[in-house]
Amino acid sequence: MVSRAPLDGAVPVASPAFPTRTHSHEAKGDPVLNRKTIARAMGALTVLGTMLAATPAGASAEAVLHGKCTACHVEQDGVFSRISNQRKTPEGWLMSVARMQVMHGLKITDEERRSVVKYLADTQGLAPSETAGFRYALERRLNTPESFESEQFAQMCARCHSGARVRLQRRAPEDWQRLVHFHLGQFATTEYQMWGRDRDWFTVALDEVAPGLARSQPLDTEAWKAWRASTPPAVDGQWTVSGQMPGRGGFSGVMTVSTLAGKDRHAVSFEGAWDDGSALKGQGQAVVYTGYEWRADLQLDGTPMRQVLAVEPGLMRGRMFQRDHDEVGADIVASRQQAGNSRVLSVYPAYLKVGQEAELRIVGTELAGDVRLAEGIELLGVARRSATEVVVRVRAGASARGVAPVTVGQASGGALAVFERIDAVRVVPEFAVARIGGNGTPTAKVEGRFDAEAWAAGADGQIGTADDYRIGVFPARWSVAPFDEQAERDKDVQFAGVMDADSGVFVPGGAGPNPARRMMTNNAGNLKVLAEVGQGAEVVRGEGHLIVTVPRWNNPPIP
Amino acid sequence: MTHTTFPGAVRTVAALAALGAGTILPAQAANESRPLQAGTEYMVVVNHPNNLNVLDLKDNSVFKTCALPGAFGPGMVQIAPDRKTAYILNNRFGTIYGVRLDDCQVHFQAELSPAPEVRAKSIFSFALSVDGKEAYAVYNPTTLHKDHYEVGEPRLVVYDTAAGVDARPIRSFPAPRQVTMLQGAADGSLYMVGANIFKVDVHTGKRELALPIRDWQRPSYAPVDVLSVWPVQTPTRDFTLLYTTARFTDDKQDPATAEYLYGYLNVNLESGQTEARDFGPLTEIYFTGARSPKDPNIMFGLLHRLAKYDVRQQKLIGAAELEHTYYAVIPSTSGDRMYLTGTFNDVAIYDADTLAKLGNIELPGGDMSLGTAQVFIR
Structure with missing residues (x-):
C-alpha cells in the first residue's frame, strides 16, 4: 500500500529527501495558467456546489444539451461527443459544466445548469456500488488519508487532486486518453513536477494509466445497468436522524421529507435536540440525484448546512456540514419510519461506568418489544417509550464490562460500552x-x-x-x-x-x-x-x- | 511536516502578490529613456505587475523601470551579448520580447503559438546564440479542438533577433518533452536541459547527449532529481544546475540508511567541458546554486539560507540566515557579491567571502516570482 498525506494535506512535491521544511511554500500550482482565472473558476465552482439542491429544475436538460452543448460537442442519434462517453457523480457533472462556463464561454442560466447536471447525473451517473469507498470526497471529509494499491496511480493522478476524484468517474477508453491530453494541455507543468519529471510522463499517462483506467473504470458496467433497471428507494415521510459532530457532540431528531413539484425535489424539515438537551431545528430543500444521491440545503438554527447522503431502502447515511465551513460537520445516519424498518440508531449516553445508575435513551425506528442489554446491566425500569425512542433506567454491573449490542425487539444497530477505568x-x-x-x-x-x-x-x-x-x-x-x-x-x-x-x-x-x-x-x-x-x-x-x-x-x- | 516545493513557490508568490496588491505599481515612465552607462554593472529583473527594472549595482539603486507589454509571467531575462537588449520570456510563458534597455522600446517580439488554435508555452526554455543573432525556444503545443485538447510534440524554434515585432521561426525542429532550460555555447551549439542535458546543432536539430540525468546510472546511487528553471548567464560562462540524490550504504539500497547528497551538473559554455559531481550533504533545500566566478571550488546554494560549500571537501563552510526566502542566487561579475532574487520585491546583496549582508534594493511594484534576473557590465 502506498500511504499518502490526507486529501487536505501538504504532499511533498520536490526532492527525494526532506530533512528540512519551511512554512511558507507548499501546495501545488501551475505557473502557466492565469492564476486569477483559475481561482475565480474554482471559487465559482464552490458557490455552484452549494447550489446543487436549491431551486426547481424547470428548464429542459435536453433543450440545453441540443441547444447549447452542441456548439462544441457533436451530436449524432442522441450521442454527444465526449459527454456520452462519461459517467460521474452530481458533483462531477457540476464541475464539468461549470468548467465549460468558466473556461470555455458556455452561457447558461443557473436553472439550466442545475437541470443539465440533474439530467446527466440521472442518466450517466454512478451506481451506489461504484461510489463505495470514495464517498468521503463527496462528503467533504478533507482530512481523509488516501492510500492506493497502485503506486503509479498515486503518483500519476492522486498527487495533484484526490484519487477519489478519479475513482468517481467512468469513461470510454478514448475518453480516458483525452483526459490525459486535457491535463497536460491545461496544466503544462504536470510533467515537470515531482513524480512527473522522473519519467516520460505523457507516454506513461497515455499508454499505461489511461488504458488501465479504461479497464478498471469502464463506461459500461453491470452495476450501472442493474441500478438503472431498479426502483429507487423512497425518501418521502419521516426519518429518525442521529448524528455526531466533533467539537460539539451528538444529536438526534426527526426529519420530515415531502415531495415538491419538479423531479426528485423535496421539502425537508428537521426538529431535534443535541444530546445536552439544547434544541436543533430548521428546514430546507433536497434533490435526489441518480435515484440515491441525496443533496439537501437546510438552515439549521440559522446556519446554512448541507447534507450529502446516500439513500438505501429505509436508510440514509453520510455527512451534514456547514455550507460555508465544511470542516464543521457531523456523521449522520437516518432511518425511515416505516413498517418493518426496525433499527436502533444511537444510544445516549454511549457508555456507563461500572456501578453507575443512569437513564439510557435509545433512538431509532419501529422500536417495539423488549429492550435487551448486555448481561450485567440491570434494567431498573422503563421511563417512557415510543416507536422512535425508548428511555430506560439501568445500572451497570462489573460483569458488563465491554461493548455490547443494544436491541429493542427486532431493532438492532445500537451499542453500549461499560468501563471500569479509562486506560x-x-x-x-x-x-x-x-x-x-x-x-x-x-x-x-x-x-x-x-x-x-x-x-x-x-x-x-x-x-x-x-x-x-x-x-x-x-x-x-x-x-x-x-x-x-x-x-x-x-x-x-x-x-x-x-x-x-x-x-x-x-x-x-x-x-x-x-x-x-x-x-x-x-x-x-x-x-x-x-x-x-x-x-x-x-x-x-x-x-x-x-x-x-x-x-x-x-x-x-x-x- | 510541510515541505518546500518548486510549484508551491508559485502559489506563495501568487498569494504574496495578492496581499501586496495595494503596493503594486506599474512602471513609471519618467526614467524610461535614461540610457545605460558604459562600464557600469547592472542587474535586469522583472517584477509584478509587469516591470522590467534595471538596477545600478554601483550604488545599489533602481536605475530605471520599463513597462512590459502583455501579461506577467515568468519574466525570465536573457541579456544580449552587446548588453543593449534584454530578451524576456513573458506573457504567461507564451511570448518572447526584446527590449532595448536604453529607451525601453520593444524591438523584437515572437509569439510562440504557431496558429490561433494552438496554445504554446515555453517552460523557461529560451536562450540566445552566443553572437546574439538568434534566439531559441522550446515550446510545448496543445491544439484546442472544439471538444478536446490534443497535446503535440514540442518544437525547438529559431528566431532571427533582427526580425522585428512579428518574428516568425526561421528554423524549427522536433524537441523532446520536459525541457526546462536552454543556453547557447561559444561553438554555436545549444545546450538543452530536459530528461538529460543535450547538445543540439541549431542548424539540423540533431541532439547528442552532453550529460545524463535520467539516464545517469551510478551503482549504489538513487536516480538524481533535477528541477532547474533559472538559466543564469554567469561571467565565467559557467552553466550550473543542482541535483539531489542518495548514496546507498548497503546492498539492500535501504533509503533509511542512505546518505543524501547535493551535486551539480555543469557545462562550460566556452569550452564545452562538462562535469557532474556531488558537492555536499543534503541537509536543506536549495532552488538554485552557483559556482563562485573567483573560485570554482566554492559552490553556493540558496532558498531559506545562502549556503556555501567547499566542493573538494564536500563540506558546508558557511551559511547566512535570510530575512525571507529567495529563489535565485546570481554572482556579481567580479564574484565578490552574491545577489539574491525572487519571492518578494527586494534584491538582497551578500558578500561572497564573508556572507555578510551588504544591503537590499527595493523594486517598485510587487514580487519577482520565478523569473531569472541577469547581472552584466554595459
Missing part, C-alpha cells in the same frame, strides 16, 4: 490539517476539530492489544505543543492559532506573511494536539498531530 485516550482525528485564512485574503480559515476518545484495556489489562475496546467520546482539556524542534524554534504554538481548551476546536491564524515571524513566514505550524481526560485525581493523556498550513486556493466540490 488510554486517543485524539480523533489522529492527524488533521487546519488552514490559515482571512486577514484580508479571500479564503476563510479552516479549523481543526478534535474529539477525545477513551479506550479501555479489556480483560488482559494491557492497552494496545486486540481486546481493547472503545468507550466513547469524553470531555477533555485541550492544548497544543510544538511537534518537533523546528516547530519549537519557530514558535509555531504562538503563531499558528488557538486551541479552545474546552471544545477541542483549533482556530488557525491569519493568512499572509507575518513580519513578526522568523523569515517573515506565514502562520503555518506543526503541532501536537494534546487531550487530557480527568479520571478522579488522575489524568489520562492522548496525542494527535495537527498541520496548520496554507489556504486551499482551488476548492472545487470534489477535492
Whole structure:
C-alpha cells in the first residue's frame, strides 16, 4: 500500500529527501495558467456546489444539451461527443459544466445548469456500488488519508487532486486518453513536477494509466445497468436522524421529507435536540440525484448546512456540514419510519461506568418489544417509550464490562460500552490539517476539530492489544505543543492559532506573511494536539498531530 | 511536516502578490529613456505587475523601470551579448520580447503559438546564440479542438533577433518533452536541459547527449532529481544546475540508511567541458546554486539560507540566515557579491567571502516570482 498525506494535506512535491521544511511554500500550482482565472473558476465552482439542491429544475436538460452543448460537442442519434462517453457523480457533472462556463464561454442560466447536471447525473451517473469507498470526497471529509494499491496511480493522478476524484468517474477508453491530453494541455507543468519529471510522463499517462483506467473504470458496467433497471428507494415521510459532530457532540431528531413539484425535489424539515438537551431545528430543500444521491440545503438554527447522503431502502447515511465551513460537520445516519424498518440508531449516553445508575435513551425506528442489554446491566425500569425512542433506567454491573449490542425487539444497530477505568485516550482525528485564512485574503480559515476518545484495556489489562475496546467520546482539556524542534524554534504554538481548551476546536491564524515571524513566514505550524481526560485525581493523556498550513486556493466540490 | 516545493513557490508568490496588491505599481515612465552607462554593472529583473527594472549595482539603486507589454509571467531575462537588449520570456510563458534597455522600446517580439488554435508555452526554455543573432525556444503545443485538447510534440524554434515585432521561426525542429532550460555555447551549439542535458546543432536539430540525468546510472546511487528553471548567464560562462540524490550504504539500497547528497551538473559554455559531481550533504533545500566566478571550488546554494560549500571537501563552510526566502542566487561579475532574487520585491546583496549582508534594493511594484534576473557590465 502506498500511504499518502490526507486529501487536505501538504504532499511533498520536490526532492527525494526532506530533512528540512519551511512554512511558507507548499501546495501545488501551475505557473502557466492565469492564476486569477483559475481561482475565480474554482471559487465559482464552490458557490455552484452549494447550489446543487436549491431551486426547481424547470428548464429542459435536453433543450440545453441540443441547444447549447452542441456548439462544441457533436451530436449524432442522441450521442454527444465526449459527454456520452462519461459517467460521474452530481458533483462531477457540476464541475464539468461549470468548467465549460468558466473556461470555455458556455452561457447558461443557473436553472439550466442545475437541470443539465440533474439530467446527466440521472442518466450517466454512478451506481451506489461504484461510489463505495470514495464517498468521503463527496462528503467533504478533507482530512481523509488516501492510500492506493497502485503506486503509479498515486503518483500519476492522486498527487495533484484526490484519487477519489478519479475513482468517481467512468469513461470510454478514448475518453480516458483525452483526459490525459486535457491535463497536460491545461496544466503544462504536470510533467515537470515531482513524480512527473522522473519519467516520460505523457507516454506513461497515455499508454499505461489511461488504458488501465479504461479497464478498471469502464463506461459500461453491470452495476450501472442493474441500478438503472431498479426502483429507487423512497425518501418521502419521516426519518429518525442521529448524528455526531466533533467539537460539539451528538444529536438526534426527526426529519420530515415531502415531495415538491419538479423531479426528485423535496421539502425537508428537521426538529431535534443535541444530546445536552439544547434544541436543533430548521428546514430546507433536497434533490435526489441518480435515484440515491441525496443533496439537501437546510438552515439549521440559522446556519446554512448541507447534507450529502446516500439513500438505501429505509436508510440514509453520510455527512451534514456547514455550507460555508465544511470542516464543521457531523456523521449522520437516518432511518425511515416505516413498517418493518426496525433499527436502533444511537444510544445516549454511549457508555456507563461500572456501578453507575443512569437513564439510557435509545433512538431509532419501529422500536417495539423488549429492550435487551448486555448481561450485567440491570434494567431498573422503563421511563417512557415510543416507536422512535425508548428511555430506560439501568445500572451497570462489573460483569458488563465491554461493548455490547443494544436491541429493542427486532431493532438492532445500537451499542453500549461499560468501563471500569479509562486506560488510554486517543485524539480523533489522529492527524488533521487546519488552514490559515482571512486577514484580508479571500479564503476563510479552516479549523481543526478534535474529539477525545477513551479506550479501555479489556480483560488482559494491557492497552494496545486486540481486546481493547472503545468507550466513547469524553470531555477533555485541550492544548497544543510544538511537534518537533523546528516547530519549537519557530514558535509555531504562538503563531499558528488557538486551541479552545474546552471544545477541542483549533482556530488557525491569519493568512499572509507575518513580519513578526522568523523569515517573515506565514502562520503555518506543526503541532501536537494534546487531550487530557480527568479520571478522579488522575489524568489520562492522548496525542494527535495537527498541520496548520496554507489556504486551499482551488476548492472545487470534489477535492 | 510541510515541505518546500518548486510549484508551491508559485502559489506563495501568487498569494504574496495578492496581499501586496495595494503596493503594486506599474512602471513609471519618467526614467524610461535614461540610457545605460558604459562600464557600469547592472542587474535586469522583472517584477509584478509587469516591470522590467534595471538596477545600478554601483550604488545599489533602481536605475530605471520599463513597462512590459502583455501579461506577467515568468519574466525570465536573457541579456544580449552587446548588453543593449534584454530578451524576456513573458506573457504567461507564451511570448518572447526584446527590449532595448536604453529607451525601453520593444524591438523584437515572437509569439510562440504557431496558429490561433494552438496554445504554446515555453517552460523557461529560451536562450540566445552566443553572437546574439538568434534566439531559441522550446515550446510545448496543445491544439484546442472544439471538444478536446490534443497535446503535440514540442518544437525547438529559431528566431532571427533582427526580425522585428512579428518574428516568425526561421528554423524549427522536433524537441523532446520536459525541457526546462536552454543556453547557447561559444561553438554555436545549444545546450538543452530536459530528461538529460543535450547538445543540439541549431542548424539540423540533431541532439547528442552532453550529460545524463535520467539516464545517469551510478551503482549504489538513487536516480538524481533535477528541477532547474533559472538559466543564469554567469561571467565565467559557467552553466550550473543542482541535483539531489542518495548514496546507498548497503546492498539492500535501504533509503533509511542512505546518505543524501547535493551535486551539480555543469557545462562550460566556452569550452564545452562538462562535469557532474556531488558537492555536499543534503541537509536543506536549495532552488538554485552557483559556482563562485573567483573560485570554482566554492559552490553556493540558496532558498531559506545562502549556503556555501567547499566542493573538494564536500563540506558546508558557511551559511547566512535570510530575512525571507529567495529563489535565485546570481554572482556579481567580479564574484565578490552574491545577489539574491525572487519571492518578494527586494534584491538582497551578500558578500561572497564573508556572507555578510551588504544591503537590499527595493523594486517598485510587487514580487519577482520565478523569473531569472541577469547581472552584466554595459
